[in-house]
Amino acid sequence: MRILLLGASGSIGSQTIDVINKNPQDFTLVGFSVGKRTRCISYILKKHKEVRYIYLIDASKAKQYSKKYPHVNFLSSKDHQLSDLVDLVDFDMAVNALVGFSGLLPSIKVLEKNKKLALANKESLVVAGELINKLLDEGKGELYPIDSEHSALWKCLKVNDQGVKKMILTASGGAFRKLNRSELKDVKAAEALKHPTWKMGAKITIDCATMVNKCFEIIEAGYLYRYPYSKIGVMLHDESYLHSYLSYLDGSFRGEISKPDMRNPIKFALYQGNIPFSTQSFSSLTDLKGLHFHEFDPSRYPLVSLAKLVLLKKGTYGAVLNRANEEAVHAYLKDEIAFLDIERIIFKLMKEHKNVHNPSLDDLIRVDNDVNNKTHLIIEKIKKGEMRW
Ligand code: NAD
Numbered sequence: 001m002r003i004l005l006l007g008a009s010g011s012i013g014s015q016t017i018d019v020i021n022k023n024p025q026d027f028t029l030v031g032f033s034v035g036k037r038t039r040c041i042s043y044i045l046k047k048h049k050e051v052r053y054i055y056l057i058d059a060s061k062a063k064q065y066s067k068k069y070p071h072v073n074f075l076s077s078k079d080h081q082l083s084d085l086v087d088l089v090d091f092d093m094a095v096n097a098l099v100g101f102s103g104l105l106p107s108i109k110v111l112e113k114n115k116k117l118a119l120a121n122k123e124s125l126v127v128a129g130e131l132i133n134k135l136l137d138e139g140k141g142e143l144y145p146i147d148s149e150h151s152a153l154w155k156c157l158k159v160n161d162q163g164v165k166k167m168i169l170t171a172s173g174g175a176f177r178k179l180n181r182s183e184l185k186d187v188k189a190a191e192a193l194k195h196p197t198w199k200m201g202a203k204i205t206i207d208c209a210t211m212v213n214k215c216f217e218i219i220e221a222g223y224l225y226r227y228p229y230s231k232i233g234v235m236l237h238d239e240s241y242l243h244s245y246l247s248y249l250d251g252s253f254r255g256e257i258s259k260p261d262m263r264n265p266i267k268f269a270l271y272q273g274n275i276p277f278s279t280q281s282f283s284s285l286t287d288l289k290g291l292h293f294h295e296f297d298p299s300r301y302p303l304v305s306l307a308k309l310v311l312l313k314k315g316t317y318g319a320v321l322n323r324a325n326e327e328a329v330h331a332y333l334k335d336e337i338a339f340l341d342i343e344r345i346i347f348k349l350m351k352e353h354k355n356v357h358n359p360s361l362d363d364l365i366r367v368d369n370d371v372n373n374k375t376h377l378i379i380e381k382i383k384k385g386e387m388r389w
């Protein structure tokens, strides 16, 4: 299968390269994109001789690379959009390992072209779940989740999707899980980036600390499996060994236990679910040395509750949530705002938003731009000490 990899330089991107490297008989990399980190290009091209297109942001670097590798077409942000790769490259499956809103347009284009989409970019579903499901309902493209919780649920549903009472997403609780809310006042980004169980990109690691990530994942599960909000729950689990589970009406549970290693769900998505379940696991349950579960307290992580609004009201609420979060997290990473400002900004903008029902892609892009501007105005006010909440 010919693979187009969007976001090859990131955490999911580099682990996808790893999976492809280990299975050369089944996958051929034919194109990829990187962001500002271009150093991986030479490393990838050394092994993958079939690559013909690469997108990168910097035009002068693109020029340099095309001299070094004349058989490859280097596109840059000067003349192209990242999603142009979807039109130019001859591929069977695109792996979307981009972070944030930048992943949306490519996701839509891949499905419109009737191709397979292995999706790590959960923001695509948060912003445009309705639009994506409409395309799938029209028979356009195929969607395979990479997020570990959703991969685990996919496996469980494959075994038995009858009589499910609830799907439960497990959550580590992020870097500040041992702190109470009053202790969150002065926590800095450097601390928030120390995730207790996973090593991931910076944005998603902050999203885990605020638990916006779990809010996104409830929305993602709602759209992927067409489950109503009332049938999706959250449970805290310290070790990230149980990746999520189903609870059935007969009182039984079905879940997936495996080591926290994203190459498992990436591989499962690349093979479209047609391989034996988990590959990197424990040799025996005695290796687990105890699993810890706690009731989820919504007042400790208030952002999670916004999943209800997005799944019930739909429309453009997901676009607001995503952009407000994206910009607030960037500002927090630069130490421009406090940790709790992230949720203050998101709640303020969600409250002020006038929902647009059945949005088109243009509507979503317009709302995204608008919220981007509004978020920056708030961030500027915070920086000047003029923001009164
Ligand atoms: P990352 O920051 O490590 O990598 C992101 C990639 O996107 C990089 O290749 C970067 O160059 C590219 N990119 C970002 N903005 C871009 C832009 N404007 N134009 C072009 N390229 C751009 O992120 P990650 O941790 O690999 O996460 C990727 C996605 O997968 C996110 O949606 C995340 O929520 C999801 N996810 C990640 C993990 C994980 O373990 N890392 C687990 C589950 C889901």
Ligand code: MG
Pocket: 147, 148, 149, 217
């Ligand atoms: Mg996840």
